[in-house]
Amino acid sequence: MDKILEVKSLVTGYQGKEGFVRAVDGVSFDINRGETICIVGESGSGKSVTSMSIMRLVEYENGRIIDGEIKFNGEELTTKNTEEMRRIRGSKISMIFQEPLTALNPVFTIGKQISEAILFHHSLGKKEAWQRAEELVRLVGISDPQARLKQYPHELSGGMRQRVMIAIALASEPDLLIADEPTTALDVTIEAQILELLRKLRQERNMSILLITHDIGVAAEMADRIIIMYAGKVMEIANTKDIFDQPFHPYSKGLLESVPKMNGERGVPLKSIKGSIPSLNEIPSGCRFSPRCPFATDKCHTEEPLLEMRGDRQVACWHVDYLIENNLLQIEEEGGVSIEF
Amino acid sequence: MNSNQESYSSDSLEPLLRIENLKKHFPIKGGGYFRKEKKAVMAVDDVSFTIYKGETLGLVGESGCGKSTLGRNILRLQEPTEGRVFFNNTNILLHNKHELRKLRKQMQIIYQDPFGSLNPRFTIGQIIGEMYEIHGIAKGAEKEKKVKEMLELVGLDPSRYNSYPHEFSGGQRQRVGIARALALNPTFVVADEPVSALDVSVQSQVINLLMKLKKELGLTLLFIAHGLNVVRHISDRVGVMYLGKLVELSETDNIFESPAHPYTAALLSTVPEADPRLKKERIVLKGEVPSPANPPSGCRFRTRCPLAAERCKNEMPPLVEVRSKHHVACHYPLEEGQTLKEAIASRKTGQLSL
Ligand SMILES: Nc1ncnc2c1ncn2[C@@H]1O[C@H](COP(=O)(O)OP(=O)(O)OP(=O)(O)O)[C@@H](O)[C@H]1O
Ligand SMILES: Nc1ncnc2c1ncn2[C@@H]1O[C@H](COP(=O)(O)OP(=O)(O)O)[C@@H](O)[C@H]1O
Ligand code: SF4
Ligand code: SF4
Numbered sequence A: 001m002d003k004i005l006e007v008k009s010l011v012t013g014y015q016g017k018e019g020f021v022r023a024v025d026g027v028s029f030d031i032n033r034g035e036t037i038c039i040v041g042e043s044g045s046g047k048s049v050t051s052m053s054i055m056r057l058v059e060y061e062n063g064r065i066i067d068g069e070i071k072f073n074g075e076e077l078t079t080k081n082t083e084e085m086r087r088i089r090g091s092k093i094s095m096i097f098q099e100p101l102t103a104l105n106p107v108f109t110i111g112k113q114i115s116e117a118i119l120f121h122h123s124l125g126k127k128e129a130w131q132r133a134e135e136l137v138r139l140v141g142i143s144d145p146q147a148r149l150k151q152y153p154h155e156l157s158g159g160m161r162q163r164v165m166i167a168i169a170l171a172s173e174p175d176l177l178i179a180d181e182p183t184t185a186l187d188v189t190i191e192a193q194i195l196e197l198l199r200k201l202r203q204e205r206n207m208s209i210l211l212i213t214h215d216i217g218v219a220a221e222m223a224d225r226i227i228i229m230y231a232g233k234v235m236e237i238a239n240t241k242d243i244f245d246q247p248f249h250p251y252s253k254g255l256l257e258s259v260p261k262m263n264g265e266r267g268v269p270l271k272s273i274k275g276s277i278p279s280l281n282e283i284p285s286g287c288r289f290s291p292r293c294p295f296a297t298d299k300c301h302t303e304e305p306l307l308e309m310r311g312d313r314q315v316a317c318w319h320v321d322y323l324i325e326n327n328l329l330q331i332e333e334e335g336g337v338s339i340e341f
Numbered sequence B: 001m002n003s004n005q006e007s008y009s010s011d012s013l014e015p016l017l018r019i020e021n022l023k024k025h026f027p028i029k030g031g032g033y034f035r036k037e038k039k040a041v042m043a044v045d046d047v048s049f050t051i052y053k054g055e056t057l058g059l060v061g062e063s064g065c066g067k068s069t070l071g072r073n074i075l076r077l078q079e080p081t082e083g084r085v086f087f088n089n090t091n092i093l094l095h096n097k098h099e100l101r102k103l104r105k106q107m108q109i110i111y112q113d114p115f116g117s118l119n120p121r122f123t124i125g126q127i128i129g130e131m132y133e134i135h136g137i138a139k140g141a142e143k144e145k146k147v148k149e150m151l152e153l154v155g156l157d158p159s160r161y162n163s164y165p166h167e168f169s170g171g172q173r174q175r176v177g178i179a180r181a182l183a184l185n186p187t188f189v190v191a192d193e194p195v196s197a198l199d200v201s202v203q204s205q206v207i208n209l210l211m212k213l214k215k216e217l218g219l220t221l222l223f224i225a226h227g228l229n230v231v232r233h234i235s236d237r238v239g240v241m242y243l244g245k246l247v248e249l250s251e252t253d254n255i256f257e258s259p260a261h262p263y264t265a266a267l268l269s270t271v272p273e274a275d276p277r278l279k280k281e282r283i284v285l286k287g288e289v290p291s292p293a294n295p296p297s298g299c300r301f302r303t304r305c306p307l308a309a310e311r312c313k314n315e316m317p318p319l320v321e322v323r324s325k326h327h328v329a330c331h332y333p334l335e336e337g338q339t340l341k342e343a344i345a346s347r348k349t350g351q352l353s354l
């Protein structure tokens, strides 16, 4: 298959007071052309650091990639120099962030910022660039583009700013769009608009999307495949449908079960995972999920499982075979009827 | 189907709080060209409803629609501009300072932010213990004993009495916030987005705790949240707000299975569902919530409503009971079982009688 991105054994971390901490600790995955991949995991699991590593932006936040490979269209990114990286960033790979206000420059108009982005990648006249900006703004669903282009970021709502960010990200016609929690700061109805926009763009442009989210519902609706991360490591990678049919990792099961379903039984105690995610300088030995895992054995507490192929899926758990054979990873279906619209 | 029903039976309803024509307007500084023409953000605008003893009433709506303001005004943590709030049949907006202080014991709030709402310089023993001291209920060893009981109740290790907030995780801090709110054994608690800042696995721990405490202590809960799945799970009834107005109010199953307000129906159709096998018709609303300082005339939802008609521009729809125990503020509510899509279609073909 046509791979656009291949990440192998990536290790990224930060120099802390008590030594170097690994925020991403040996992460491997790939993305196919036209595919939408979601990274799902709790806060602090290393989702953002993974995407910032691909963009080579961790260096600007005192982080360092200390091991691994990142191949984009077959080209190794970890060895590129600053200038080369700058050219790839925002042209073939674009990124949008959770908080669209901080990512926009407050002193320039929207039009100026979008046309700058266009001019950075295309040799066009100023007027043509402005026209292209107008098209992009219309494409991302902002009405009255001519007036909007003359406005400043603070004059727009959160949802509109996120659309502007997407317009800027699209200015270079990227092959890969990385979106780090693009809707977390937005309201449900605005989130729905942005997700619809992303779906449309993917369809029309055959763009690959790496979507980072901690909302399992968003992942279920958007992703072709899902990567489950926990405390700096990948726990499981699978097709979206497969993982919801039957997770192969106890952490995946725990995550899926702790979300109340819209058709589940109301008022009953929700399933939850005991404890909480460890901080980076307290990563447990062995399987890092073991202190919270209901199935942990002695081996789990001492030896770390690797991410291994299992059919067309990947999972990092010592006891996956046993757990599947004994139906211990089955998500318990609750009663009730689905709401249809 | 709903085990909440044990503590809440819709037939033996006894009102605990009655909110009548509540308004909270925030004046805008420098707004209005003429002095007399005072501009204001109408955060809560003429809202009336009843909260029954022992129920969990969920409150949903987009940010800025007035949920927190409504909660704070009911508790008189903020002074309402207009209206009446009856608690056990007395209007608490007429209470003086002394009476209000007594009322505090019975009405409490849990905040969204488990990081910002606890004073970082106090130990959790002090944070919770303060409640007993302020109200002259206990001090010294007696206070410590009570605090430790509270810690146990919310699932925290009592030996962490002398720990500081930063030594706890987000979920644990939220438990501290809950312990503080429940310390004085209140009858009514407003929980303002108590799980929104938490990770899913921790969120479910805190929801379970709230449901358990509610049952054990016989609390009445106003549960504010924007996560519709969470609200559905925990609430007996649900109210939907839009731009300072209560637009729909009914029992949870009615709201989720047969919403009558177009806004509610659209909201529900776009909730990202954690199950890729459930395919649904999305109705994605156009545009954004207008500014509450300058709301549309007539029905406030009309600028985004797929069913809007001429009348919606001129007449503000009041909240009325359209079906049994199902209140909605809309001139053209959906019929029972009708989907928004069907309603839109029947509007197009002119079948909808106007
Ligand atoms: N600049 C930094 N300096 C030190 N540590 C950092 C830095 N950035 C991130 N980390 C740490 O790396 C770990 C992973 O962080 P990351 O931001 O990738 O989490 P995440 O999965 O994106 O979480 P969230 O869901 O909260 O966005 C965390 O423990 C975080 O504290
Ligand atoms: N102290 C205040 N001064 C001025 N405006 C306020 C104040 N508090 C809230 N508002 C405004 O009132 C409206 C409702 O706010 P809020 O009740 O916090 O909404 P929600 O909790 O539903 O997100 C918003 O427009 C908000 O900006
Ligand atoms: S390796 Fe052991 S502790 Fe880790 S997820 Fe599997 S069973 Fe649980
Ligand atoms: S009153 Fe009119 S505009 Fe308002 S919700 Fe009903 S149909 Fe829509």
Ligand SMILES: [Mg+2]
Binding pocket: A047, A048, A049, A180
């Ligand atoms: Mg992040």
Ligand SMILES: [Mg+2]
Binding pocket: B064, B067, B068, B069
């Ligand atoms: Mg609020």
